Amino acid sequence: MRLIFLALAIWGAIHPMWYFLQWFAENGVDLGAMVDAWHANAASSGLVWDLTISAVALTVWVLAETWRTRNWTGLLAVPATFGIGVSCGLPLYLFLRSR
Numbered sequence: 001m002r003l004i005f006l007a008l009a010i011w012g013a014i015h016p017m018w019y020f021l022q023w024f025a026e027n028g029v030d031l032g033a034m035v036d037a038w039h040a041n042a043a044s045s046g047l048v049w050d051l052t053i054s055a056v057a058l059t060v061w062v063l064a065e066t067w068r069t070r071n072w073t074g075l076l077a078v079p080a081t082f083g084i085g086v087s088c089g090l091p092l093y094l095f096l097r098s099r
Contacts, residue, residue, distance in 0.1 A: 002099075005098065006091070006095045009080075009088050012084070012086075013084050013088040016085050020034075051085065054086045055082060055085075055086050062074055062078055062093055063075075063078075071097060073099075076092065077090070077096065080092050
């Protein structure tokens with residue numbers, strides 16, 4: 001399972017980043033415009049909120065478990081979640097906690 005979590009974390013980092021980099025190549029590195037694009041319609045706004053709430057829930061879980069277990073490497077999942085996405089942060093955390 002550990003290697004599957006690692007593979008999912010890598011995929012979750014590379015695949016979404018491919019689309020972000022394409023968008024930046026077409027529109028420049030304008031985070032405000034990217035946020036506007038995320039809210040282009042109700043469906044995409046719903047997805048943004050779904051992922052935001054999932055990211056917050058994951059962060060609360062990571063912080064609570066890290067506090068309890070003192071597995072400080074698990075905290076790497078927090079910047080991965082907010083810098084890349086839940087698709088990277090969640091499997092990364094599962095990989096780190098399974099050592």
